[in-house]
Amino acid sequence: MDGGGRSCIVERSSEQTPDSQWETGCNLWGSPTMNVRLSLVIGCLFPALVTSARAADRMQFWNLTGETISKLYLAPPGTSQWGPNQCANDPDGAVDSDERLKLKDVAPGRYDVKLTDATGRTCIVRDVTVQGGKAYAFSLSPEDLKECSK
Secondary structure, three states: OOOOOOOOOEOOOOOOOOOOOOOOOOOOOOOHHHHHHHHHHHHHHHHHHHHHHHHHOOOOOOOOOOOOOOOOEEEEEOOOOOOOOHHHHOOOOOOOOOOOEEOOOOOOOEEEEEEEEEOOOOOEEEEEEEEOOOOOOEEEEEHHHOOOOO
């Protein structure tokens, strides 16, 4: 008997192998209704956790500029608090045109983006929306780079 007045029967299967299963007749969570509720809660939370893990995996920049980008930094809008060079996440250290780059330690939100392309041109694109849970977090195209220094 446990402290709640319920009895629990625990039996080991008759074959004593290392992977033998324990069988129990004890309802650890109280009523069958509680078991159903717990199963529903776990069933609802697990997909949310998996989805959020997948969203983190998809935080990518898609380079549609037509140029290879050798440096890419993000900062809170209107500041110069640039994070690490995201191009360091790429095996060759640069993002070719039409290539996607995995972003690390970047949360969805709004950012200023500073980039340098392979020709040495540097550009700051202001107030870019970075989205989570999408095929890519953000992209830049030639139109976004019109105001860049050459």
